[in-house]
Amino acid sequence: MILASAGLPEGVDLSNTLLILGGICVVTVVLRALPFAAMKFFRESALVAWLGIVMPVGVMIVLVMYTLVDSTDKPGGVGAALIAVAFTVGLHLWKRSATWSILLGTALYVVLVNWVF
Structure with missing residues (x-):
């Protein structure tokens, strides 16, 4: 064949x-x-409904902690991570938009790590 x-x-x-x-x-x-x-x-599960409420916040906390702990030996260090976290929290408190907060906070962190620090 x-x-x-x-x-x-x-x-x-x-x-x-x-x-x-x-x-x-x-x-x-x-x-x-x-x-x-x-x-x-x-x-109709109460557990799934509860997880739907608390999981997004829990995932975000884990990601923020991972970023802060992992940034100690990375370019930009903890400073870039703390500036980006503060910016993200401030933007979220101002606009109340998770999409914009995550998108612009991540963009700021990338800029800080690659071009500033």
Whole structure:
């Protein structure tokens, strides 16, 4: 078979490769669809509702702490991180927009680390 040798290393069979890729494809589709299928069971859950309220704040706290702790040995150091965090908090208190706060705070941090400090 001419396709079996086209571009494949020696000893690799095209049919086995296609079977493996097909299996990977099926598993990927099932894993991506599973949360949507499970959602109907958790829609009325008090735990899921509570997690929906506290998780965004918890994730942001973890990310801020990681940035501050990890910035001690990075360019710009803690100074750039603290300036960016203060700017982000101030912007959020002023505009009440998580999107703009995160976007502009991240942009300021990138500018401080790469061009200022």
